[in-house]
Amino acid sequence: MLLNNALYLAWADTKARYKKSVLGPLWLTLSSMVGVLGLGLVWGTLLEEDMNTFVPSLSIGLIIWFLISGAVGDGATTFIRQSSVIRNVSIPHWFFVIRALARHVINLAHNLVIVLIVVLYFNVELTLNALLVIPGFLLVLANLFWITFFLGMVGARYRDLEYLISSFLPLLFFISPVVFRADRLPENMNIIWLNPLSYFIEVIRKPILGEVPDAKTYVIVVGILAVGCLVTYLFYRLRGHRLSFWV
Incomplete structure (x- = not known):
């Protein structure tokens, strides 16, 4: 029940953002398409x-x-x-995380139209390897x-922290394999693999392009998941009860 409510509110947030606009959430697709064409x-x-x-490769x-x-x-x-x-209603904190994350998944769903158009226009051959996008996406x-x-x-x-992240995201874009393919870089550029987001991108993009991600990529993505969940759990156990005071 709570999960359904979180998803519903995420969709409501998306619609509210484009309230009274003619195209509504389709502006998400159009703005992303302009970015793909321009870049x-x-x-x-x-x-x-x-x-x-x-x-x-670039569009995906x-x-x-x-x-x-x-x-x-x-x-x-997310909580702010x-x-x-949070201060007035007793709701599990994961509810707000799901709501926030679902908004971005909804945005992704709108942008999949661009991927479909690109795949059809450029005759990208879809193979059975494309099915690997499912576990890759779930891991990400x-x-x-x-x-x-x-x-x-x-x-x-x-x-x-909010401003610190916004300052570093543009840098992360340029050291992530978004514009370029990581497997085509010279060896002296392997520094991009120190960026965990590189693995997140490759584990989804490669299957769509008919390739199989390296076993190393899956191991690292799963390892990041395990360590991250453990750290988050421990931090929440120690400080989670103070969250209502922080916000």
């Missing part, structure tokens, strides 16, 4: 890439980035935004859950 033309020309392979990477950066960027304000509810979603939960707690305690 595709500019970077494809600068890097002298084959557009038939570059644009599909960009859509995944929107999901990840949106969840991470809003994570620090619901401060009045599970990671975004603990990240949102953890950042929400820390952000409620330290309000500067």
Whole structure:
């Protein structure tokens, strides 16, 4: 029941954001499409890439980035935004995390239209490997859950975290394999693999492009999930009871 309510409120939040606009949430798709076309033309020309392979890779990477950066960027304000509810109503704190994360999944659903158009236009061959996008997406979603939960707690305690994250997200974009393919970089650029978001992108993008992610990628994504959940759980056990005072 609580889960259904969280999902309903997430959809209501999305509709409220575009209240009285003609296209409504479709503006999400249009703005993302402009970003894909703009970056595709500019970077494809600068890097002298084959557009038939570059644009599909870029568009998928960009859509995944929107999901990840949106969840991470809003994570620090997850509980702050619901401060009045947290102070006055007894609701499990995971409810607010699900609500926040569901908004970004709804945005992703709108942006999937772009991926479909790109796949059809550039004749991207979908193989059985594409089914691996399901476990990959679920692993990323599970990671975004603990990240949102953890950042929400820390952000409620330290309000500067929100601005710190917004300052570093643009840097993370350029050291994440969104515009470029990680497997095509020279060895001296392997520093991007120190960025955990690189694995989140690759574990979803590669299956759509007909490739199988490396076993190492899955191991690291699962490892990040296990460690992250443990740290979040311990932090919540120690400080979670003070959350209503922090917000």
